[in-house]
Amino acid sequence: MRGVREIYPFERPAELDSATRSRLPVIIVGAGPVGMAMGLDLDRHGIRNIILDDDNKVSIGSRAICWSKRALEVLDRLGCGERMLDKGVTWNLGKVFFGDRKDPVYGFNMLEQEDQQFPGFINLQQYFVEEYLIDEIDNSELTGIRWENEVTAIEQTTEGATVTVSTPEGDYKLDCDYLIAADGSRSPIRKMLGFDFGGETFQDHFLIADIKMKADFPTERWFWFDPPFNRDQSALLHKQPDDVWRLDFQLGWDIDREQELKPERVARRIRAMLGEDLEFEFEWVSIYTFQCRQMDRFVHNRVIFAGDAAHLVSPFGARGANSGLQDVDNLGWKLALVLQRKAPARLLESYNDERVTAAKENILNSTRATDFITPKSKTSRIFRDATLELSPDFEFARKFVNSGRLSIACILDDSELNTRDRARYDCTLVPGSPGIDAPVTIDGADSWFMKTIRDGFTGVYFAQEGSSAPDGAAELETDTIPVKTVVVAGDSGADAGSMVDYKGLLRQRLDGQAGTYCLFRPDQHLVARWRSFDLRTVRNAVARATMQEQMA
Amino acid sequence: MRNKLHTEPRIHDPDDFYARLIGLHDGLSSDQSHDLNCKLILLMANHIGDREALDEALDVVRKYRPQT
Secondary structure (H helix, E strand, O other), rough: OOOOOOOOOOOOHHHHHHOOOOOEEEEEEOOOOHHHHHHHHHHHHOOEEEOOOOOOOOOOOOOOOEEEEEHHHHHHHOOOOOHHHHHOOOEEEEEEEOOOOOOOOOEEEEEOOOOOOOOEEOOOOHHHHHHHHHHHOOOOOOOOEEEEEEEEEEEEOEEEEEEEEOOEEEEEEEEEEEEOOOOOOHHHHHHHHHHOOOEEEOEEEEEEEEOOOOOOOOEEEEEEEEEEHHHHOOOEEEEOOEEEEEEEEEEEOOOOOHHHOHHHHHHHHHHHHHHHOOOOEEEEEEEEOOOOOOOOOEEOOEEOOOHOEEEEEOOOOOOOOOHHHHHHHHHHHHHHHOOOOOOOOHHHHHHHHHHHHHHHHHHHHHHHHHHHHHHOOOHHHHHHHHHHHOOOOOHHOOOOOOOOOOOOOOOOOOOOOOOOOOOOOOOOOOOOOOOOOOOEEEEEEEEEEHHHHOEEEEEEEOOOOOOOOOOHHHHHHHOOOEEEEEEEEEOOOOOOEEEEOOHHHHHHOOOOOOOOOOEEEOOOOOEEEEEOHHHHHHHHHHHHHOOOOOOO | OOOOOOOOOOOOOOHHHHHHHHHOOOOOOOHHHHHHHHHHHHHHHHHHHHHHHHHHHHHHHHHOOOOO
């Protein structure tokens, strides 16, 4: 097996040699993609934090491989987006095969709207993403990772939490205002605090084989139901960078794990799938069962859970790491405002509400896909096969085919942070939706809309003519919670700093009639919009979005 | 509350339709028939389309489920 990756050295923490205890605004437990992204996001918001990890290396094996557009937009803010896009394998097309049929019964395209910076998905091994995040952390001011620093005890107080940290050179204690547990599906923090992780384990096994081979399969997600090489089960083929391919075979419940993991047996499966003459080497082989579980609450006073520690889904749909990164996106700005005393602590309740709702949606989707892929009864199987057989002939049947509803950004339309629309908008965006990207130019240089709405609250104003901000918009920039206004230039030219929507797509995607003002949260979700700008109304919306008393 | 699902007689020449429905399954095993019935349900469900009517139909039939 391949995969010699860097070992990150243990560095003796100063606390081991000091009589006084350090206190940090935030401690993050777990240096996986979610914990590291959290550290970087808080750094961007000016919040000092430390990431503690019990290990000294990035993840082994490809693990998470599909990164969604929304996750890429979040990671782009943290400095990794372009690098991931360059290294990753971009794909938008998926094909579904059934039984002995040579032709797919169904195909789909993930990216419904073109002209966006990031595609529907890229495939990239998790260890690359972790390495990119480590590089960003190395260059950051306010966050850092302490490798081989294992949290072995935690104590909550009304003003924070205290952890006991074990290292190869001794133990120490550390205080914090808030602790974020991003310590994975087996979350030691969750166990130490005795919280439930309710849900179910599915009675099925899947074999993942990541192999290196030279092959000219197209860059598409191929999924098989009941193929000749894996009768009565499913299989998946997916491309990763550096000639690595992800193969996934459903094995059923009653298997001999040790036998199935023998390289010659795995090789036989692979050759049956891809051809007897195939030359390849193994990168990673693993057998897993999967679970759908979530905590009832993600916020427990001063301890906040994120990522797999808080919710776990089956892999169909790529909703694990991608939803964990949306947790980060949602939590960072809120926690920063609370720590800076610009918003009340109950703003964190909205993280709980919004992300618990998102996790439920992910689990629902993932459970439905699982039931389609591995039918639980004979009748369910007959319906499934009937659906697949009708699919080549009827579009309506294709709509039922479920090989995993792939992660799309969560729409927070029920969030109490939103201000309700007072006018009609002819676009798919509603308050709570993440923004939709579009190509723009700023001062003549190519850019993307989503890059312009990620520094704090941002108002996007569609000017009738020219590119002046509406009267009063400048005042918002010096508020306690400032709002930056970005002007989309109207008919007669653009001044310095304004944005030109040269393809007209932004106007279309946001229904940006002249005069429209769209307010985005720091996590790029639309939170309010109006057909004309009014200073007091915008301030009220910001107050609502940060759970402050409404202004008169 | 029933309103979307038509339950009054609507099919022209019911004897003929019934005979064709049974005829569809002539000579098939239970499993093969089960498969055709599933396809028929899916086609008809899509024809109806109206989710309220479909949900009402599911509720009506649920009442005939054996007690388990």
